[in-house]
Amino acid sequence: MRDIEADITAIKEIWNQYTSACGTGDLDRWISLWTDNGIQMPPDTPARIGKEEIREKMKPLFDQFIIKIPITSKEIRVAGDLAFSRGTYTLSTTPKAGGEATRVTGKYLTILERQADGSWKIARDCFNYNAPPTSPEKE
Numbered sequence: 740m741r742d743i744e745a746d747i748t749a750i751k752e753i754w755n756q757y758t759s760a761c762g763t764g765d766l767d768r769w770i771s772l773w774t775d776n777g778i779q780m781p782p783d784t785p786a787r788i789g790k791e792e793i794r795e796k797m798k799p800l801f802d803q804f805i806i807k808i809p810i811t812s813k814e815i816r817v818a819g820d821l822a823f824s825r826g827t828y829t830l831s832t833t834p835k836a837g838g839e840a841t842r843v844t845g846k847y848l849t850i851l852e853r854q855a856d857g858s859w860k861i862a863r864d865c866f867n868y869n870a871p872p873t874s875p876e877k878e
Contacts, residue, residue: 743817756772772861774861776790777861779864782845820852821851823850825846828866829844847864848865849863
């Protein structure tokens with residue numbers, strides 16, 4: 740019998756790694772959190788199907804911006820080899836070339852799959868913003 744609490748802890752660690760990889764600009768580490776056939780469903784754009792397409796579409800963001808994305812899990816449920824995670828995030832992107840950060844808050848619903856080695860990876864990720872992105876006001 741599986742240890743659900745250990746699974747939940749492992750899934751929370753996925754979000755820690757996700758946040759850390761974004762914060763350090765490590766696209767390779769970030770993409771390693773996905774299944775090969777993962778699907779990312781960002782707002783206002785078609786779904787990105789497969790790890791390579793996700794990488795291709797995310798590369799400019801990692802190349803051009805400093806990314807901060809604290810993630811708060813509100814709910815994680817495990818059912819066999821599938822799990823879902825629901826929560827909130829705050830995304831801040833600052834151009835590496837200089838300029839003001841853009842900030843957005845949002846929510847996500849993600850399906851994860853247990854891998855053959857017992858680890859978890861992101862299989863489907865759908866997220867959207869609570870409001871249009873904004874730049875902080877100058878002080």
